Amino acid sequence: MTAEESSKDIGRVVLAFSGGLDTSVAAVWLRERYGVEVITVTVDVGQNEDFKDIEAKAEKLGVVKHYTLDCKKEFVEGYVFRSVKANGLYQGEYPLSSALSRPLIASKCVHIALEEGADAIAHGCTGKGNDQLRFEITIKSLAPNLKILAPVRDWGFNRSWEVDYALKHGIPIKPKREKYSIDVNLWGRSVECGPLEDISSHPPEDAFEWTILPWKAPDKPEEVSIRFENGIPVALNGEVMDGVKLISSLNSLAGLHGIGRIDHIEERTVGIKTREVYEAPAATCILKAHKDLEKLVLTGRELKFKEYVDAEWSNLVYTGLWMEPLREALDAFIDVIEERVCGEITLRMYRGSLTILSRRSEYSLYDEELARYSGSSTFDQKWAEGFITLWGLPTILSRKFHPKKISGRCVYGGC
Numbered sequence: 001m002t003a004e005e006s007s008k009d010i011g012r013v014v015l016a017f018s019g020g021l022d023t024s025v026a027a028v029w030l031r032e033r034y035g036v037e038v039i040t041v042t043v044d045v046g047q048n049e050d051f052k053d054i055e056a057k058a059e060k061l062g063v064v065k066h067y068t069l070d071c072k073k074e075f076v077e078g079y080v081f082r083s084v085k086a087n088g089l090y091q092g093e094y095p096l097s098s099a100l101s102r103p104l105i106a107s108k109c110v111h112i113a114l115e116e117g118a119d120a121i122a123h124g125c126t127g128k129g130n131d132q133l134r135f136e137i138t139i140k141s142l143a144p145n146l147k148i149l150a151p152v153r154d155w156g157f158n159r160s161w162e163v164d165y166a167l168k169h170g171i172p173i174k175p176k177r178e179k180y181s182i183d184v185n186l187w188g189r190s191v192e193c194g195p196l197e198d199i200s201s202h203p204p205e206d207a208f209e210w211t212i213l214p215w216k217a218p219d220k221p222e223e224v225s226i227r228f229e230n231g232i233p234v235a236l237n238g239e240v241m242d243g244v245k246l247i248s249s250l251n252s253l254a255g256l257h258g259i260g261r262i263d264h265i266e267e268r269t270v271g272i273k274t275r276e277v278y279e280a281p282a283a284t285c286i287l288k289a290h291k292d293l294e295k296l297v298l299t300g301r302e303l304k305f306k307e308y309v310d311a312e313w314s315n316l317v318y319t320g321l322w323m324e325p326l327r328e329a330l331d332a333f334i335d336v337i338e339e340r341v342c343g344e345i346t347l348r349m350y351r352g353s354l355t356i357l358s359r360r361s362e363y364s365l366y367d368e369e370l371a372r373y374s375g376s377s378t379f380d381q382k383w384a385e386g387f388i389t390l391w392g393l394p395t396i397l398s399r400k401f402h403p404k405k406i407s408g409r410c411v412y413g414g415c
Contacts, residue, residue, distance in 0.1 A: 010147060012037045014113040015122045016105055016135065017066075018047075019054035020182075022124030024171050025162045026151045027061045030122060038063045038122075041112050043105045045075040046186030046244070057172065065116070069108055072186060076243035079104055080187050082331060085231040085338045086313040087291050093264045094276065095283035096317050097188025102134030103322035110142045120147035127153040130269050133320030141323035159193070180207060186247050188280035199275045203263055210251060210279040214258035214352025221350040223357060224253060226289045228345075231338030233286050247282045254281035258352035269319045285354065289345035292356050297340050297363040306337060 013030055017023045017040035027038050040058040044051060051068045058066040079100040082088075088096045109121050121139055125132040127150075136148050151157065159181075166173050181193040191207045205213065227235035236246050254260055260281030266274050295303060309330050316327045343361025347354055 010034065010036055010119040010149075012039065012064075012116065012118040013120045013122050013149060014039045014041055014109050014116065014118045015063075016109050016124070017042050017054070017058055018124070018183075019049065019057055020124070021159070021162050021166065021173055022126075022152050022157070024057065024061060024173075025157065025165050026122060026124050027058065027063055028169050028171060029151050029155070029165075030149070031062055039065045039067070039112065039116055039118060041067045041069065041105075041109050043101075043108050044068065044070045044072055045101045045104065046072050046248070047184040049184075061171065067112055071104060071108065072244045073242070075101060075104055076186060076247060080247070081232045081243060082334075083187075083314075083317070084233065084286055084290055085334050085341075086330070087287060087294075087310045088314050088317065089287065090314050090318040091264070091266060093262055094266060094278060094318070095188055095262075095280045095287060096314060097185055097278065097280060097283065098183045098190050099130065099134060099318050099320075100187060101183075101185045102131055102320070103138045106135045106138035107142060110139055110146065113146055114143065118146070120149050122149035122151065124152050125150055128268070128270060128272060130318065130320060133269055134322070135320075137320045138323055186244065186251070187283050188278050191277045191279075192274070196275055196277055199265070203277050207277055208261065208279055210255040210281060211261050212256060212258050214261075217256065217258040217351045219351070221348050222253070222257060223346055223348050224250070224285065225344050225346040226250075226286060227343070228290060228293055229342050231290065231334075231341040233290075235344075247286075250282035250285055252281075254285050254349055254354075255279070257349035259349055259354055260284040261352070285347055285349075288354055288356070289347060290341070292359060293343050293345050293361060294341055296343065296359050297361050297365060298337065299365065302337060306334070309333060 013036050015023060015027055015030070015038055017027065019042065023040075027040060030036055030038055038061075040063045042051060042054050042058075055066050055068055083096055083100055088100075090096055090099070106121075112118075113121050123132070123135045125135060132150060132153060136150075139146060139148055152162075163173065165171070179194045180191050180196065183190040189210055191203075195201070195204050196207065225237055226233050227238075227240075233243070233246055234240060236249055241249065251260075260279055260283065262276075262278040262280060262284075264276060266276040268274055294306070298306070313327065313330045313334070316322070316324050316330075321327060340363040342363055343359065345359050346357040348357050
């Protein structure tokens with residue numbers, strides 16, 4: 001279906017509205033091109049914006065109605081904490097900050113669209129990115145009868161054209177924001193485009209807001225302890241906090257020590273490699289502590305299998321498949337495993353480095369009496385001889401059929 005065909009018979013559109021360049025241009029473009037009524041929806045997932053300004057901007061752009069929804073608590077408890085339990089990292093680097101927010105935003109837009117009797121939902125995603133998958137698969141899963149409009153992608157917008165369009169139509173833009181493409185929520189800050197597209201150079205310092213350059217951070221280490229219950233962080237330095245406050249506090253604290261800068265080459269779902277820059281101080285600390293605590297309380301077999309589960313979970317979320325039944329099934333497994341992931345991990349932060357200082361848990365499988373190398377260890381070393389024979393038996397026997405020469409002489413014959 002072409003862009004023109006998809007917009008036929010649409011009278012009212014709900015637009016996922018960040019107030020940035022893409023969605024601001026889309027709000028005016030949809031009205032101007034098709035004469036539709038536009039309803040904008042802004043979902044607060046901790047981006048620390050002036051939502052009154054965003055609402056005023058939406059009204060200035062001629063929308064018929066604007067919604068601002070405070071979903072920080074829902075975002076943390078329903079999405080971020082699930083990712084913590086799954087050690088959510090894509091390609092071992094990206095803590096899925098934007099990826100986790102998209103299904104929540106899309107579901108809220110669906111709710112408003114059904115309430116308002118809208119015919120379609122629009123978003124400002126490009127054809128190169130992953131967000132188009134995250135929005136559209138969620139929308140189609142929840143409300144398959146709603147049409148989806150993607151002006152930036154389907155009408156071939158580019159950033160220079162958008163800036164010109166904004167200036168011609170009196171759409172206010174922020175110069176710094178238009179230098180980069182920025183997405184922010186409680187779990188992380190994503191920065192793309194502009195100078196970052198030159199992979200031979202360091203990211204300019206003006207790309208960062210949450211973190212200090214490590215060598216400019218305080219020349220004094222600081223310790224922070226994180227308490228987990230059922231795999232979820234519940235307390236910071238002994239103070240019990242709700243998830244929103246805990247993550248916000250840790251973002252500020254760790255950011256002051258230069259923790260959480262991520263700069264890597266990422267494989268997008270559409271098949272292109274991109275240079276991605278993130279700031280995620282709290283996520284970096286929490287995920288490191290959580291994984292270390294798992295190593296203390298889970299068996300080796302549980303840890304090995306959960307690595308596969310975590311990797312698949314992260315891939316599903318990154319590629320827009322939050323609604324996939326497999327993700328829910330993996331969550332069920334993870335929830336059972338995480339019942340014993342309770343304890344406290346203490347970290348040391350110093351000029352960009354993060355070190356585990358101490359760990360303790362009521363479910364710890366570490367037995368000092370067994371582990372110690374002194375003569376008083378309860379481990380009987382005589383057990384090892386029989387274990388070695390049994391453990392290596394298949395390998396030893398297989399050599400009969402894979403003879404080797406050692407110093408020119410045959411071993412097991414048959415050479």
